[in-house]
Amino acid sequence: MGFKHVSMPESGEKIRVEDDKMIVGDEPILGYIEGDGIGVDITPACLKVWDAAVEKAYGGKRKVHWAELYLGEKAAGIYDGDYFPDETLDAIKDLTVAIKGPLTTPVGEGFRSLNVSLRQTLDLYACVRPVKYYQGVPSPLRKPDDFDVVIFRENTEDVYSGIEFESGTAENEKLAKFLREEMGAKFFEGAGLGVKPISEFGTKRLVRKAIEYAIENDRESVTLVHKGNIMKFTEGAFRKWGYELAAEEFGDVTITEDELWEKHDGKRPEGKIVIKDRIADIMFQLLQLRPAEFDVLATMNLNGDYLSDAAAASVGGIGIAPGANMADHVAVFEATHGTAPKYAGQDKVNPSSLLFSGVMMFDYIGWPEVGRLIEDAFEKVVVGGTVTYDFARQRDDATEVKTSGFADALVEAIRKA
Ligand SMILES: NC(=O)C1=CN([C@@H]2O[C@H](COP(=O)(O)OP(=O)(O)OC[C@H]3O[C@@H](n4cnc5c(N)ncnc54)[C@H](OP(=O)(O)O)[C@@H]3O)[C@@H](O)[C@H]2O)C=CC1
Ligand SMILES: O=C(O)CCC(=O)C(=O)O
Ligand SMILES: [Mg+2]
Numbered sequence: 001m002g003f004k005h006v007s008m009p010e011s012g013e014k015i016r017v018e019d020d021k022m023i024v025g026d027e028p029i030l031g032y033i034e035g036d037g038i039g040v041d042i043t044p045a046c047l048k049v050w051d052a053a054v055e056k057a058y059g060g061k062r063k064v065h066w067a068e069l070y071l072g073e074k075a076a077g078i079y080d081g082d083y084f085p086d087e088t089l090d091a092i093k094d095l096t097v098a099i100k101g102p103l104t105t106p107v108g109e110g111f112r113s114l115n116v117s118l119r120q121t122l123d124l125y126a127c128v129r130p131v132k133y134y135q136g137v138p139s140p141l142r143k144p145d146d147f148d149v150v151i152f153r154e155n156t157e158d159v160y161s162g163i164e165f166e167s168g169t170a171e172n173e174k175l176a177k178f179l180r181e182e183m184g185a186k187f188f189e190g191a192g193l194g195v196k197p198i199s200e201f202g203t204k205r206l207v208r209k210a211i212e213y214a215i216e217n218d219r220e221s222v223t224l225v226h227k228g229n230i231m232k233f234t235e236g237a238f239r240k241w242g243y244e245l246a247a248e249e250f251g252d253v254t255i256t257e258d259e260l261w262e263k264h265d266g267k268r269p270e271g272k273i274v275i276k277d278r279i280a281d282i283m284f285q286l287l288q289l290r291p292a293e294f295d296v297l298a299t300m301n302l303n304g305d306y307l308s309d310a311a312a313a314s315v316g317g318i319g320i321a322p323g324a325n326m327a328d329h330v331a332v333f334e335a336t337h338g339t340a341p342k343y344a345g346q347d348k349v350n351p352s353s354l355l356f357s358g359v360m361m362f363d364y365i366g367w368p369e370v371g372r373l374i375e376d377a378f379e380k381v382v383v384g385g386t387v388t389y390d391f392a393r394q395r396d397d398a399t400e401v402k403t404s405g406f407a408d409a410l411v412e413a414i415r416k417a
Pocket of ligand 1 (some may be wrong): 038101102103104105106115317318319320334335336337338339340341349350351352353390
Protein backbone atom coordinates (compact mmCIF):
# COMPACT_ATOMS: atom_id res chain seq x y z
CA MET A 1 0.00 0.00 0.00
CA GLY A 2 1.51 3.36 -1.01
CA PHE A 3 1.20 6.18 1.53
CA LYS A 4 1.85 9.88 1.02
CA HIS A 5 2.89 10.87 4.52
CA VAL A 6 2.79 7.73 6.64
CA SER A 7 6.17 6.07 6.71
CA MET A 8 5.84 2.43 7.54
CA PRO A 9 8.86 1.05 9.44
CA GLU A 10 11.29 -0.78 7.17
CA SER A 11 11.30 -3.87 9.29
CA GLY A 12 8.60 -5.56 11.32
CA GLU A 13 5.52 -7.34 10.07
CA LYS A 14 1.86 -6.45 9.95
CA ILE A 15 -0.59 -8.30 12.16
CA ARG A 16 -2.77 -10.52 9.97
CA VAL A 17 -6.18 -12.01 10.48
CA GLU A 18 -6.70 -15.52 9.12
CA ASP A 19 -9.80 -17.64 9.67
CA ASP A 20 -11.01 -15.19 12.29
CA LYS A 21 -7.72 -15.48 14.21
CA MET A 22 -5.13 -12.80 14.76
CA ILE A 23 -1.58 -13.75 13.74
CA VAL A 24 1.03 -11.68 15.58
CA GLY A 25 4.73 -12.13 14.82
CA ASP A 26 7.57 -11.29 17.20
CA GLU A 27 8.10 -7.89 15.59
CA PRO A 28 4.65 -6.46 14.80
CA ILE A 29 4.06 -2.99 13.37
CA LEU A 30 1.64 -1.04 15.56
CA GLY A 31 0.18 2.34 14.63
CA TYR A 32 0.18 5.30 16.98
CA ILE A 33 -1.41 8.73 16.77
CA GLU A 34 0.11 11.35 19.05
CA GLY A 35 -3.12 13.28 19.63
CA ASP A 36 -3.87 16.97 20.24
CA GLY A 37 -3.29 19.02 23.39
CA ILE A 38 -1.56 16.90 26.02
CA GLY A 39 -0.93 14.24 23.34
CA VAL A 40 2.55 15.77 22.90
CA ASP A 41 3.26 15.06 26.57
CA ILE A 42 1.73 11.66 27.20
CA THR A 43 2.40 9.84 23.92
CA PRO A 44 6.22 10.05 23.87
CA ALA A 45 6.24 9.19 27.61
CA CYS A 46 4.15 6.07 27.01
CA LEU A 47 6.16 4.92 23.98
CA LYS A 48 9.25 4.88 26.22
CA VAL A 49 7.54 2.80 28.89
CA TRP A 50 5.93 0.34 26.44
CA ASP A 51 9.28 -0.24 24.70
CA ALA A 52 11.07 -0.75 28.02
CA ALA A 53 8.45 -3.27 29.15
CA VAL A 54 8.62 -5.22 25.87
CA GLU A 55 12.42 -5.31 26.11
CA LYS A 56 12.30 -6.50 29.72
CA ALA A 57 9.56 -9.08 29.09
CA TYR A 58 11.17 -10.73 26.09
CA GLY A 59 14.88 -9.77 26.31
CA GLY A 60 15.06 -8.62 22.69
CA LYS A 61 13.22 -11.62 21.24
CA ARG A 62 10.17 -9.45 20.62
CA LYS A 63 10.00 -5.80 19.59
CA VAL A 64 7.35 -3.35 18.43
CA HIS A 65 7.94 -1.34 15.26
CA TRP A 66 5.89 1.85 15.62
CA ALA A 67 4.28 3.59 12.65
CA GLU A 68 3.22 7.16 13.32
CA LEU A 69 -0.19 7.98 11.84
CA TYR A 70 -1.91 11.33 11.87
CA LEU A 71 -5.32 12.59 12.93
CA GLY A 72 -6.43 15.96 14.30
CA GLU A 73 -4.29 19.08 14.42
CA LYS A 74 -1.03 17.33 13.53
CA ALA A 75 -2.74 15.78 10.49
CA ALA A 76 -4.11 19.18 9.43
CA GLY A 77 -0.54 20.55 9.42
CA ILE A 78 0.72 17.68 7.27
CA TYR A 79 -2.26 17.03 5.00
CA ASP A 80 -3.09 20.57 3.99
CA GLY A 81 -5.87 21.24 6.48
CA ASP A 82 -7.31 17.71 6.49
CA TYR A 83 -7.93 16.66 10.11
CA PHE A 84 -9.14 13.21 9.12
CA PRO A 85 -7.00 11.91 6.23
CA ASP A 86 -8.17 8.83 4.36
CA GLU A 87 -4.73 7.29 4.41
CA THR A 88 -4.72 7.23 8.22
CA LEU A 89 -7.91 5.20 8.12
CA ASP A 90 -6.42 2.94 5.43
CA ALA A 91 -3.30 2.44 7.53
CA ILE A 92 -5.31 1.54 10.65
CA LYS A 93 -7.33 -1.00 8.65
CA ASP A 94 -4.13 -2.39 7.20
CA LEU A 95 -2.32 -2.67 10.55
CA THR A 96 -5.51 -3.67 12.44
CA VAL A 97 -4.12 -2.40 15.77
CA ALA A 98 -3.36 1.19 16.71
CA ILE A 99 -3.31 3.46 19.75
CA LYS A 100 -4.20 7.11 19.85
CA GLY A 101 -3.95 10.17 22.07
CA PRO A 102 -6.96 12.49 22.54
CA LEU A 103 -8.36 14.68 19.77
CA THR A 104 -9.94 18.13 20.06
CA THR A 105 -13.63 18.69 19.23
CA PRO A 106 -14.92 22.27 19.22
CA VAL A 107 -18.06 22.86 21.35
CA GLY A 108 -21.30 24.05 19.73
CA GLU A 109 -19.73 24.83 16.36
CA GLY A 110 -17.10 23.67 13.87
CA PHE A 111 -16.37 20.12 12.75
CA ARG A 112 -17.95 17.04 14.30
CA SER A 113 -15.95 14.85 16.65
CA LEU A 114 -13.01 13.11 14.99
CA ASN A 115 -13.25 10.42 17.66
CA VAL A 116 -16.85 9.70 16.79
CA SER A 117 -16.02 9.82 13.05
CA LEU A 118 -13.19 7.35 13.56
CA ARG A 119 -15.45 4.96 15.49
CA GLN A 120 -18.19 5.22 12.88
CA THR A 121 -15.96 5.04 9.79
CA LEU A 122 -14.11 1.94 11.01
CA ASP A 123 -17.27 0.61 12.68
CA LEU A 124 -15.43 0.26 16.00
CA TYR A 125 -18.71 -0.57 17.65
CA ALA A 126 -17.63 -1.37 21.20
CA CYS A 127 -15.88 1.10 23.45
CA VAL A 128 -14.37 -0.99 26.22
CA ARG A 129 -13.35 0.87 29.37
CA PRO A 130 -12.10 -1.16 32.35
CA VAL A 131 -12.07 0.71 35.65
CA LYS A 132 -10.21 -0.87 38.53
CA TYR A 133 -8.24 0.18 41.56
CA TYR A 134 -4.44 0.21 41.80
CA GLN A 135 -2.67 0.38 45.16
CA GLY A 136 -1.40 3.83 46.09
CA VAL A 137 -3.90 5.72 43.95
CA PRO A 138 -5.92 8.32 45.90
CA SER A 139 -9.62 7.41 45.91
CA PRO A 140 -12.67 8.98 47.57
CA LEU A 141 -14.08 5.49 48.29
CA ARG A 142 -13.76 3.73 51.63
CA LYS A 143 -13.13 0.40 49.93
CA PRO A 144 -11.69 1.19 46.50
CA ASP A 145 -10.48 -2.42 46.10
CA ASP A 146 -14.13 -3.34 45.51
CA PHE A 147 -14.10 -1.38 42.26
CA ASP A 148 -13.46 -3.58 39.24
CA VAL A 149 -15.88 -3.02 36.40
CA VAL A 150 -15.56 -3.10 32.62
CA ILE A 151 -17.85 -0.75 30.74
CA PHE A 152 -18.95 -1.81 27.24
CA ARG A 153 -20.29 1.32 25.60
CA GLU A 154 -22.05 1.15 22.25
CA ASN A 155 -19.90 3.35 20.05
CA THR A 156 -21.79 4.10 16.83
CA GLU A 157 -25.41 5.03 17.66
CA ASP A 158 -27.45 7.17 20.06
CA VAL A 159 -27.75 10.96 20.20
CA TYR A 160 -23.95 10.82 20.12
CA SER A 161 -23.89 9.87 16.45
CA GLY A 162 -24.39 13.45 15.33
CA ILE A 163 -27.80 13.41 13.64
CA GLU A 164 -28.95 16.84 14.74
CA PHE A 165 -30.43 19.92 13.17
CA GLU A 166 -29.54 23.41 14.27
CA SER A 167 -32.25 25.82 15.31
CA GLY A 168 -33.08 28.32 12.57
CA THR A 169 -31.94 26.17 9.63
CA ALA A 170 -34.20 24.99 6.79
CA GLU A 171 -33.56 21.33 7.77
CA ASN A 172 -34.60 21.99 11.34
CA GLU A 173 -37.78 23.74 10.25
CA LYS A 174 -38.65 20.95 7.84
CA LEU A 175 -38.19 18.28 10.49
CA ALA A 176 -40.05 20.33 13.12
CA LYS A 177 -43.01 20.76 10.75
CA PHE A 178 -43.06 17.02 10.01
CA LEU A 179 -42.86 16.09 13.69
CA ARG A 180 -45.60 18.52 14.70
CA GLU A 181 -47.99 18.07 11.80
CA GLU A 182 -47.58 14.42 10.95
CA MET A 183 -46.37 12.84 14.18
CA GLY A 184 -48.24 14.92 16.74
CA ALA A 185 -45.07 15.89 18.62
CA LYS A 186 -45.04 18.98 20.84
CA PHE A 187 -41.98 21.09 21.63
CA PHE A 188 -40.98 24.75 21.91
CA GLU A 189 -40.61 26.91 18.82
CA GLY A 190 -37.04 27.06 17.49
CA ALA A 191 -35.80 24.04 19.46
CA GLY A 192 -32.59 22.41 18.21
CA LEU A 193 -33.44 18.83 17.24
CA GLY A 194 -31.44 15.62 17.60
CA VAL A 195 -32.18 12.01 16.69
CA LYS A 196 -31.47 9.06 18.96
CA PRO A 197 -31.16 5.90 16.88
CA ILE A 198 -30.85 2.68 18.92
CA SER A 199 -31.11 -0.46 16.80
CA GLU A 200 -31.56 -4.13 17.54
CA PHE A 201 -28.47 -4.86 15.45
CA GLY A 202 -26.30 -2.29 17.27
CA THR A 203 -27.55 -3.38 20.68
CA LYS A 204 -27.14 -7.08 20.12
CA ARG A 205 -23.60 -6.94 18.76
CA LEU A 206 -22.54 -4.79 21.73
CA VAL A 207 -24.21 -6.99 24.34
CA ARG A 208 -22.78 -10.08 22.58
CA LYS A 209 -19.27 -8.65 22.97
CA ALA A 210 -19.90 -7.84 26.63
CA ILE A 211 -21.15 -11.36 27.39
CA GLU A 212 -18.29 -12.96 25.45
CA TYR A 213 -15.87 -10.86 27.49
CA ALA A 214 -17.60 -11.94 30.72
CA ILE A 215 -17.26 -15.61 29.70
CA GLU A 216 -13.60 -15.32 28.68
CA ASN A 217 -12.65 -13.40 31.81
CA ASP A 218 -14.63 -15.36 34.37
CA ARG A 219 -16.86 -12.45 35.30
CA GLU A 220 -20.00 -12.94 37.35
CA SER A 221 -22.52 -10.53 35.87
CA VAL A 222 -23.42 -8.31 32.94
CA THR A 223 -25.60 -5.31 33.80
CA LEU A 224 -27.59 -3.52 31.10
CA VAL A 225 -27.64 0.19 31.97
CA HIS A 226 -30.48 2.21 30.43
CA LYS A 227 -33.05 4.93 31.00
CA GLY A 228 -35.79 2.79 29.51
CA ASN A 229 -38.48 4.01 31.88
CA ILE A 230 -38.37 7.39 30.13
CA MET A 231 -37.00 6.65 26.64
CA LYS A 232 -39.02 3.51 26.12
CA PHE A 233 -38.42 2.76 22.47
CA THR A 234 -34.71 3.52 22.44
CA GLU A 235 -33.18 2.81 25.87
CA GLY A 236 -36.08 0.53 26.82
CA ALA A 237 -35.57 -1.37 23.58
CA PHE A 238 -31.84 -1.68 24.37
CA ARG A 239 -32.78 -3.45 27.60
CA LYS A 240 -35.27 -5.74 25.85
CA TRP A 241 -32.88 -6.67 23.02
CA GLY A 242 -30.06 -7.17 25.52
CA TYR A 243 -32.05 -9.77 27.50
CA GLU A 244 -33.22 -11.35 24.24
CA LEU A 245 -29.66 -11.75 22.97
CA ALA A 246 -28.53 -13.27 26.26
CA ALA A 247 -31.34 -15.83 26.12
CA GLU A 248 -30.99 -16.60 22.40
CA GLU A 249 -27.22 -16.98 22.18
CA PHE A 250 -25.99 -17.57 25.72
CA GLY A 251 -28.96 -19.29 27.39
CA ASP A 252 -26.74 -22.15 28.62
CA VAL A 253 -24.27 -19.91 30.47
CA THR A 254 -26.47 -17.03 31.62
CA ILE A 255 -29.27 -16.60 34.11
CA THR A 256 -31.39 -13.50 34.66
CA GLU A 257 -31.48 -11.81 38.03
CA ASP A 258 -35.19 -12.66 38.30
CA GLU A 259 -34.47 -16.37 37.74
CA LEU A 260 -31.65 -16.17 40.25
CA TRP A 261 -34.07 -15.10 42.99
CA GLU A 262 -37.01 -17.22 41.83
CA LYS A 263 -35.09 -20.48 41.46
CA HIS A 264 -31.80 -20.15 43.37
CA ASP A 265 -32.56 -17.97 46.36
CA GLY A 266 -30.19 -15.32 45.04
CA LYS A 267 -27.16 -17.68 44.94
CA ARG A 268 -25.40 -17.71 41.59
CA PRO A 269 -25.12 -21.24 40.20
CA GLU A 270 -21.51 -22.22 39.42
CA GLY A 271 -20.47 -21.14 35.93
CA LYS A 272 -23.50 -18.94 35.23
CA ILE A 273 -23.28 -15.26 34.39
CA VAL A 274 -26.09 -13.17 35.85
CA ILE A 275 -27.77 -10.81 33.38
CA LYS A 276 -29.38 -7.87 35.16
CA ASP A 277 -30.33 -4.30 34.40
CA ARG A 278 -30.33 -1.00 36.23
CA ILE A 279 -31.79 2.38 35.34
CA ALA A 280 -28.98 4.76 34.44
CA ASP A 281 -29.39 7.45 37.11
CA ILE A 282 -29.33 5.05 40.05
CA MET A 283 -26.33 3.31 38.48
CA PHE A 284 -24.19 6.37 39.24
CA GLN A 285 -25.08 6.05 42.94
CA LEU A 286 -24.71 2.27 43.01
CA LEU A 287 -21.22 2.40 41.52
CA GLN A 288 -20.11 4.69 44.32
CA LEU A 289 -21.84 2.94 47.19
CA ARG A 290 -21.87 -0.76 46.19
CA PRO A 291 -19.33 -1.25 43.39
CA ALA A 292 -18.68 -4.87 44.44
CA GLU A 293 -22.13 -5.80 43.07
CA PHE A 294 -21.12 -4.92 39.51
CA ASP A 295 -18.80 -6.47 37.03
CA VAL A 296 -19.36 -5.99 33.28
CA LEU A 297 -21.69 -3.12 32.29
CA ALA A 298 -23.24 -2.76 28.84
CA THR A 299 -24.82 0.51 27.84
CA MET A 300 -25.46 2.99 25.08
CA ASN A 301 -23.12 5.65 23.80
CA LEU A 302 -24.03 8.70 25.90
CA ASN A 303 -24.64 6.81 29.16
CA GLY A 304 -21.31 5.04 28.64
CA ASP A 305 -19.49 8.31 28.09
CA TYR A 306 -20.83 9.81 31.32
CA LEU A 307 -20.56 6.63 33.34
CA SER A 308 -16.95 5.90 32.37
CA ASP A 309 -15.70 9.31 33.54
CA ALA A 310 -17.70 9.04 36.78
CA ALA A 311 -16.42 5.53 37.41
CA ALA A 312 -12.87 6.65 36.72
CA ALA A 313 -13.23 9.37 39.37
CA SER A 314 -13.76 6.69 42.02
CA VAL A 315 -10.37 5.11 41.39
CA GLY A 316 -8.08 8.06 40.71
CA GLY A 317 -9.67 10.04 37.90
CA ILE A 318 -9.64 10.09 34.13
CA GLY A 319 -5.88 10.60 34.14
CA ILE A 320 -5.64 6.86 34.76
CA ALA A 321 -8.64 5.14 33.11
CA PRO A 322 -7.91 3.34 29.83
CA GLY A 323 -10.04 2.38 26.86
CA ALA A 324 -10.32 0.64 23.52
CA ASN A 325 -12.55 1.09 20.48
CA MET A 326 -13.11 -2.33 19.01
CA ALA A 327 -14.58 -3.97 15.95
CA ASP A 328 -14.20 -7.70 15.46
CA HIS A 329 -10.76 -7.49 13.85
CA VAL A 330 -9.67 -3.87 14.18
CA ALA A 331 -8.94 -2.11 17.45
CA VAL A 332 -7.93 1.44 18.27
CA PHE A 333 -6.88 1.89 21.89
CA GLU A 334 -7.22 5.34 23.43
CA ALA A 335 -7.14 7.34 26.64
CA THR A 336 -10.55 8.01 28.25
CA HIS A 337 -9.76 11.68 28.82
CA GLY A 338 -9.54 14.53 26.36
CA THR A 339 -6.88 17.00 25.27
CA ALA A 340 -6.83 19.00 28.56
CA PRO A 341 -5.73 22.10 26.59
CA LYS A 342 -4.75 24.16 29.64
CA TYR A 343 -1.96 21.66 30.36
CA ALA A 344 -0.85 21.03 26.76
CA GLY A 345 2.93 21.00 26.29
CA GLN A 346 3.62 21.49 30.01
CA ASP A 347 4.92 17.96 30.66
CA LYS A 348 2.55 17.89 33.63
CA VAL A 349 -0.35 15.50 33.26
CA ASN A 350 -0.68 11.85 34.15
CA PRO A 351 0.19 9.58 31.20
CA SER A 352 -1.43 6.52 32.81
CA SER A 353 -4.73 6.53 30.92
CA LEU A 354 -2.88 6.13 27.63
CA LEU A 355 -0.31 3.89 29.30
CA PHE A 356 -2.96 1.44 30.51
CA SER A 357 -4.70 1.62 27.12
CA GLY A 358 -1.37 0.27 25.88
CA VAL A 359 -1.58 -2.48 28.52
CA MET A 360 -4.96 -3.41 27.04
CA MET A 361 -3.37 -3.39 23.59
CA PHE A 362 -0.56 -5.75 24.62
CA ASP A 363 -3.10 -8.09 26.23
CA TYR A 364 -5.13 -7.94 23.01
CA ILE A 365 -2.17 -8.97 20.83
CA GLY A 366 -1.33 -11.80 23.21
CA TRP A 367 1.68 -10.29 24.99
CA PRO A 368 0.30 -10.21 28.57
CA GLU A 369 3.74 -10.16 30.22
CA VAL A 370 4.19 -6.57 29.05
CA GLY A 371 1.04 -5.37 30.77
CA ARG A 372 1.79 -7.15 34.04
CA LEU A 373 5.27 -5.56 34.17
CA ILE A 374 3.76 -2.12 33.60
CA GLU A 375 1.03 -2.61 36.21
CA ASP A 376 3.54 -3.85 38.81
CA ALA A 377 5.90 -0.96 38.08
CA PHE A 378 3.00 1.51 38.29
CA GLU A 379 1.98 0.30 41.75
CA LYS A 380 5.58 0.28 42.97
CA VAL A 381 6.22 3.84 41.78
CA VAL A 382 2.88 5.26 42.98
CA VAL A 383 2.93 3.51 46.36
CA GLY A 384 6.52 4.81 46.69
CA GLY A 385 5.15 8.36 46.39
CA THR A 386 6.28 9.40 42.90
CA VAL A 387 3.20 10.80 41.18
CA THR A 388 1.97 13.44 38.72
CA TYR A 389 0.07 16.57 39.83
CA ASP A 390 -3.39 14.96 39.84
CA PHE A 391 -2.44 12.42 42.50
CA ALA A 392 -0.04 14.78 44.29
CA ARG A 393 -2.88 17.18 45.11
CA GLN A 394 -4.73 14.37 46.87
CA ARG A 395 -1.74 12.88 48.69
CA ASP A 396 0.31 14.83 51.24
CA ASP A 397 2.94 12.11 51.39
CA ALA A 398 3.83 12.11 47.67
CA THR A 399 6.29 13.99 45.48
CA GLU A 400 5.01 15.56 42.27
CA VAL A 401 6.96 14.79 39.12
CA LYS A 402 6.41 15.71 35.50
CA THR A 403 4.90 13.40 32.89
CA SER A 404 8.37 12.52 31.62
CA GLY A 405 9.67 12.07 35.18
CA PHE A 406 6.86 9.65 35.95
CA ALA A 407 7.64 7.70 32.77
CA ASP A 408 11.35 7.60 33.72
CA ALA A 409 10.46 6.24 37.17
CA LEU A 410 8.34 3.52 35.52
CA VAL A 411 11.12 2.60 33.10
CA GLU A 412 13.56 2.31 36.01
CA ALA A 413 11.14 0.12 37.98
CA ILE A 414 10.56 -2.08 34.93
CA ARG A 415 14.31 -2.52 34.31
CA LYS A 416 14.83 -3.47 37.97
CA ALA A 417 11.90 -5.92 38.02
N1 LIG B 1 -11.23 10.47 23.19
C1 LIG B 1 -10.92 11.74 23.02
O1 LIG B 1 -10.10 12.08 22.18
C2 LIG B 1 -11.60 12.76 23.86
C3 LIG B 1 -11.52 14.08 23.49
N2 LIG B 1 -12.09 15.06 24.25
C4 LIG B 1 -11.89 16.44 23.80
O2 LIG B 1 -10.92 17.06 24.66
C5 LIG B 1 -11.17 18.47 24.76
C6 LIG B 1 -11.19 18.91 26.22
O3 LIG B 1 -12.29 18.30 26.89
P1 LIG B 1 -12.55 18.39 28.47
O4 LIG B 1 -13.98 18.16 28.68
O5 LIG B 1 -11.89 19.58 29.01
O6 LIG B 1 -11.91 17.07 29.06
P2 LIG B 1 -10.41 16.63 29.34
O7 LIG B 1 -10.44 15.19 29.64
O8 LIG B 1 -9.50 17.05 28.25
O9 LIG B 1 -9.97 17.44 30.64
C7 LIG B 1 -10.78 17.67 31.76
C8 LIG B 1 -9.96 17.64 33.03
O10 LIG B 1 -9.64 16.29 33.33
C9 LIG B 1 -8.38 16.22 33.94
N3 LIG B 1 -7.48 15.45 33.07
C10 LIG B 1 -7.62 15.14 31.75
N4 LIG B 1 -6.61 14.41 31.33
C11 LIG B 1 -5.79 14.23 32.37
C12 LIG B 1 -4.56 13.56 32.55
N5 LIG B 1 -3.95 12.90 31.56
N6 LIG B 1 -3.99 13.61 33.79
C13 LIG B 1 -4.58 14.24 34.79
N7 LIG B 1 -5.74 14.89 34.70
C14 LIG B 1 -6.33 14.89 33.50
C15 LIG B 1 -7.92 17.65 34.13
O11 LIG B 1 -8.46 18.02 35.39
P3 LIG B 1 -8.06 19.24 36.34
O12 LIG B 1 -8.51 20.48 35.63
O13 LIG B 1 -8.87 18.95 37.55
O14 LIG B 1 -6.59 19.21 36.60
C16 LIG B 1 -8.62 18.34 32.97
O15 LIG B 1 -8.74 19.72 33.13
C17 LIG B 1 -12.50 18.72 24.02
O16 LIG B 1 -12.17 19.18 22.74
C18 LIG B 1 -13.13 17.34 23.95
O17 LIG B 1 -13.97 17.22 22.86
C19 LIG B 1 -12.73 14.77 25.43
C20 LIG B 1 -12.84 13.47 25.85
C21 LIG B 1 -12.33 12.36 25.08
O1 LIG C 1 -14.97 13.12 20.72
C1 LIG C 1 -14.88 13.89 21.68
O2 LIG C 1 -14.40 15.01 21.57
C2 LIG C 1 -15.29 13.44 23.05
C3 LIG C 1 -15.40 11.97 23.17
C4 LIG C 1 -15.51 11.50 24.57
O3 LIG C 1 -15.76 12.21 25.51
C5 LIG C 1 -15.29 10.07 24.81
O4 LIG C 1 -15.21 9.30 23.87
O5 LIG C 1 -15.23 9.67 25.98
MG1 LIG D 1 -15.84 11.10 27.40
